[in-house]
Amino acid sequence: MFAQRIQHLTSSIIREILASAQKPDVISFAGGLPAEGSFPDVDWSVLPNKVRQYGMSEGEPELREAIAAEARKKGIACDANQVLILSGSQQGLDLVSKLFIDPESNVLVESPTYLAALQCFNLFQANCRGVKLGSKGPDIANFEHQIRDYKPRFTYLIPSFQNPSGTCYDVASRQAVANLLDQYNLPLIEDEPYCELDYDQLEKPPICSFMQKAPWIYFGSFSKVLIPGLRIGYLIAHPDLITHLVRLKQASDLHTNRPGQWLALEYMNSADKPQRLERLREFYRVRRDAFAAALESEFADLAEWQVPSGGLFFWLKLKKTVDTRPLLKRGLEAGVAFMPGEAFFAEENPPHGYIRLNFSHTEPEKIVEGLRRLRKVLEEADNA
Amino acid sequence: MFAQRIQHLTSSIIREILASAQKPDVISFAGGLPAEGSFPDVDWSVLPNKVRQYGMSEGEPELREAIAAEARKKGIACDANQVLILSGSQQGLDLVSKLFIDPESNVLVESPTYLAALQCFNLFQANCRGVKLGSKGPDIANFEHQIRDYKPRFTYLIPSFQNPSGTCYDVASRQAVANLLDQYNLPLIEDEPYCELDYDQLEKPPICSFMQKAPWIYFGSFSKVLIPGLRIGYLIAHPDLITHLVRLKQASDLHTNRPGQWLALEYMNSADKPQRLERLREFYRVRRDAFAAALESEFADLAEWQVPSGGLFFWLKLKKTVDTRPLLKRGLEAGVAFMPGEAFFAEENPPHGYIRLNFSHTEPEKIVEGLRRLRKVLEEADNA
Numbered sequence: 001m002f003a004q005r006i007q008h009l010t011s012s013i014i015r016e017i018l019a020s021a022q023k024p025d026v027i028s029f030a031g032g033l034p035a036e037g038s039f040p041d042v043d044w045s046v047l048p049n050k051v052r053q054y055g056m057s058e059g060e061p062e063l064r065e066a067i068a069a070e071a072r073k074k075g076i077a078c079d080a081n082q083v084l085i086l087s088g089s090q091q092g093l094d095l096v097s098k099l100f101i102d103p104e105s106n107v108l109v110e111s112p113t114y115l116a117a118l119q120c121f122n123l124f125q126a127n128c129r130g131v132k133l134g135s136k137g138p139d140i141a142n143f144e145h146q147i148r149d150y151k152p153r154f155t156y157l158i159p160s161f162q163n164p165s166g167t168c169y170d171v172a173s174r175q176a177v178a179n180l181l182d183q184y185n186l187p188l189i190e191d192e193p194y195c196e197l198d199y200d201q202l203e204k205p206p207i208c209s210f211m212q213k214a215p216w217i218y219f220g221s222f223s224k225v226l227i228p229g230l231r232i233g234y235l236i237a238h239p240d241l242i243t244h245l246v247r248l249k250q251a252s253d254l255h256t257n258r259p260g261q262w263l264a265l266e267y268m269n270s271a272d273k274p275q276r277l278e279r280l281r282e283f284y285r286v287r288r289d290a291f292a293a294a295l296e297s298e299f300a301d302l303a304e305w306q307v308p309s310g311g312l313f314f315w316l317k318l319k320k321t322v323d324t325r326p327l328l329k330r331g332l333e334a335g336v337a338f339m340p341g342e343a344f345f346a347e348e349n350p351p352h353g354y355i356r357l358n359f360s361h362t363e364p365e366k367i368v369e370g371l372r373r374l375r376k377v378l379e380e381a382d383n384a
Numbered sequence: 385m386f387a388q389r390i391q392h393l394t395s396s397i398i399r400e401i402l403a404s405a406q407k408p409d410v411i412s413f414a415g416g417l418p419a420e421g422s423f424p425d426v427d428w429s430v431l432p433n434k435v436r437q438y439g440m441s442e443g444e445p446e447l448r449e450a451i452a453a454e455a456r457k458k459g460i461a462c463d464a465n466q467v468l469i470l471s472g473s474q475q476g477l478d479l480v481s482k483l484f485i486d487p488e489s490n491v492l493v494e495s496p497t498y499l500a501a502l503q504c505f506n507l508f509q510a511n512c513r514g515v516k517l518g519s520k521g522p523d524i525a526n527f528e529h530q531i532r533d534y535k536p537r538f539t540y541l542i543p544s545f546q547n548p549s550g551t552c553y554d555v556a557s558r559q560a561v562a563n564l565l566d567q568y569n570l571p572l573i574e575d576e577p578y579c580e581l582d583y584d585q586l587e588k589p590p591i592c593s594f595m596q597k598a599p600w601i602y603f604g605s606f607s608k609v610l611i612p613g614l615r616i617g618y619l620i621a622h623p624d625l626i627t628h629l630v631r632l633k634q635a636s637d638l639h640t641n642r643p644g645q646w647l648a649l650e651y652m653n654s655a656d657k658p659q660r661l662e663r664l665r666e667f668y669r670v671r672r673d674a675f676a677a678a679l680e681s682e683f684a685d686l687a688e689w690q691v692p693s694g695g696l697f698f699w700l701k702l703k704k705t706v707d708t709r710p711l712l713k714r715g716l717e718a719g720v721a722f723m724p725g726e727a728f729f730a731e732e733n734p735p736h737g738y739i740r741l742n743f744s745h746t747e748p749e750k751i752v753e754g755l756r757r758l759r760k761v762l763e764e765a766d767n768a
Contacts, residue, residue, distance in 0.1 A: 044428030
């Protein structure tokens with residue numbers, strides 16, 4: 001009765017546990033929720049009457065212009081016609097899947113990678129293959145090896161403060177990846193939701209800004225810097241791709257909600273945008289540092305980790321290589337939520353002993369207590 | 385390089401011509417835009433802070449409760465757990481396609497039907513088959529014949545003030561269709577965006593309210609009764625289907641924008657909702673009657689039509705069976721836009737000599753002039 005893809009339909013473990021993780025007595029390191037305290041007050045009354053009517057599939061022209069102008073400053077050669085406003089950048093994953101994926105198509109992702117991307121690509125019956133990720137970017141030799149072996153339709157990368165690992169590609173890695181993709185004319189999907197959440201001022205030129213030949217699509221989001229509830233993201237695409245993507249958007253939901261687009265435009269045009277961003281970075285920098293200190297005091301003997309220079313997550317390699325999935329339920333019983341690392345790997349038999357901890361949403365005074373509850377769960381766990 | 389489905393990717397002719405149709409010197413009968421004059425003033429300041437954060441894939445619980453309560457009044461046995469809030473009901477077509485359509489799957493639609501539904505089903509590589517539509521509903525014998533011949537995955541119907549034909553199924557047709565679908569256990573997609581735009585108080589029990597056995601999904605929208613720019617629609621699904629649909633929604637865009645959901649809830653809860661709806665019906669009733677009178681005086685010798693009891697469109701059968709697609713360009717040159725009828729048929733060689741005219745968006749004083757421009761274009765046209 002159902003389409004074949006429904007056999008590959010899985011739910012996000014994050015959203016499954018959202019209910020239990022949000023109970024007041026649970027300290028949650030599980031989701032990727034921005035802190036409510038970081039949200040600006042919104043003056044909804046600025047919204048003009050025109051946003052009530054149907055809009056264009058491409059998005060509001062003024063917003064597309066503002067996004068293109070900012071992208072050019074980052075080195076992406078583009079104009080407003082290459083910008084498509086999305087109902088959150090998650091929608092970009094859906095449109096890209098529709099554009100490139102047939103059943104059994106191969107897709108190269110980072111190992112580990114964003115689990116909602118895996119879910120979306122798998123729903124479209126892709127075979128996702130993981131490229132080894134080092135501390136400064138992917139293993140280029142392994143990357144090229146897999147391009148030759150699997151002839152992927154595209155590669156999906158999160159070069160800045162990657163979810164879940166926190167990895168930020170250095171400039172040399174960005175250039176090397178761009179050269180490799182040009183060499184094999186392999187399309188790049190570059191997903192940058194955390195790019196602005198940079199606490200140590202790293203240099204982060206977009207990979208697509210180095211590309212000369214292969215097609216590319218760059219995703220951006222307002223969910224992390226403005227307000228997630230608006231569901232406003234965008235993509236910027238190579239001229240060969242944008243027309244198809246606009247039509248796929250049109251067939252998916254006609255166009256993105258206009259009040260949200262208008263508030264995103266207000267944000268882009270706000271004179272104090274740099275100051276607002278710096279306040280946001282400072283807010284999260286403080287939480288990251290508090291979390292790092294708490295990990296140092298509570299987990300030094302249990303796990304290894306790098307302190308992330310941006311984004312919202314710590315990625316822990318446990319000294320005990322335990323399957324962390326069964327521990328989630330015990331954690332919730334003990335009043336702490338986390339993300340099992342297995343969910344972030346493309347492999348059918350993912351490596352064990354990794355967990356992802358979000359540091360943006362928990363008040364600093366609760367971090368130590370949360371980690372102590374988690375520590376107890378891990379200590380009681382047996383090796384897989 | 386692209387997925388096979390991209391060969392089936394077409395753009396909406398409506399949105400293609402939107403730019404030219406919106407030029408001030410063009411009188412447009414083409415789109416399905418609600419009249420700006422019908423939009424309520426919106427007090428955005430009622431929006432609570434909580435709508436800034438990420439929300440649930442299913443939608444706001446209070447809104448789902450309100451929608452389920454209204455649906456029960458219409459005879460649909462359902463609770464809030466069967467309601468999924470959509471980014472406009474167009475998204476429902478995307479989710480349904482993902483749920484049911486494999487390449488070469490057969491789908492039964494009305495002939496004619498909503499062209500954006502044809503585009504979406506075709507993008508997922510379905511074979512759409514048209515069921516003959518009479519003035520009071522589908523030809524049941526033809527319907528059963530096609531169910532047996534084509535073993536469709538589902539049927540997509542718009543029983544109230546159908547787009548484009550304006551047809552409203554009578555109660556007997558609704559019962560007969562429900563019995564037929566139960567007999568063959570064929571899933572029903574019942575799309576009701578125009579249900580509330582009822583100018584002659586017809587009885588319109590949902591088809592799914594008569595169904596005992598076959599699965600069903602009912603689509604509703606706030607775009608026609610509140611504000612389209614919010615992009616808020618919903619579906620109500622049989623318990624066997626809702627879990628899959630929520631997961632498909634989650635993979636498509638995580639969740640629907642929350643400010644729009646909140647304003648939809650305010651509308652559902654407003655004490656004067658019945659009066660607001662009656663004012664809206666009166667607004668459109670006046671425009672329909674003005675359009676009917678203008679057609680009578682300008683087109684009586686050129687075409688035949690039924691005055692629609694609801695919705696936004698007149699469907700004209702021209703006495704000259706001309707291919708109306710080439711006439712669109714000439715119409716725009718002459719300062720009038722309309723929808724060629726061919727776009728609304730599933731057949732590869734659609735019947736000629738039909739056009740769809742929207743009456744909701746053109747100021748009454750411009751209707752006669754618009755029809756005179758159109759008349760000239762039709763008179764100059766040769767038979768196909």
